[in-house]
Amino acid sequence: MNEIVGIFGTAITVISFIYAIYENRRNAKLINYNREQAWEIYRQASNVLAVYQDLKKLEINNIKFREDIIQGETFAQELVNNCIHMIKRFEKKFDSETIKKWSEGNLLPNESHAIAFKRIALK
Secondary structure (H helix, E strand, C coil): CHHHHHHHHHHHHHHHHHHHHHHHHHHHHHHHHHHHHHHHHHHHHHHHHHHHHHHHHCCCCCHHHHHHHHHHHHHHHHHHHHHHHHHHHHCCCCCHHHHHHHHHCCCCCCHHHHHHHHHHHCC
8 A cells, every 4th residue: 555655656757747847938929929029129119119119309399399309209208217127027137247248249329328328237
């Protein structure tokens, strides 16, 4: 009887171990996917923000149109910041040294984005 319990316990342990490995790999794939998506959304949001910043520089006499541009820029900036928070959540390392490498590697469009990343890294 003890022998059957021992075999059964060993089988359960082996199955649990295999399942844990499977779930760990699945979780790692999900994290990688989320990291890639966060970076892609960040790139898109940065492009939208740049368009609004360019529009804001134009001489536009229509007050309502200017207000809409400013509001759009504000929303785009919030979206960029939310993307940075997502990137922070899914990157293995998110500190000043890593941000510096991203800036040098042209992953960040300009210094103002590096400053935003550093500000969020300190939180």
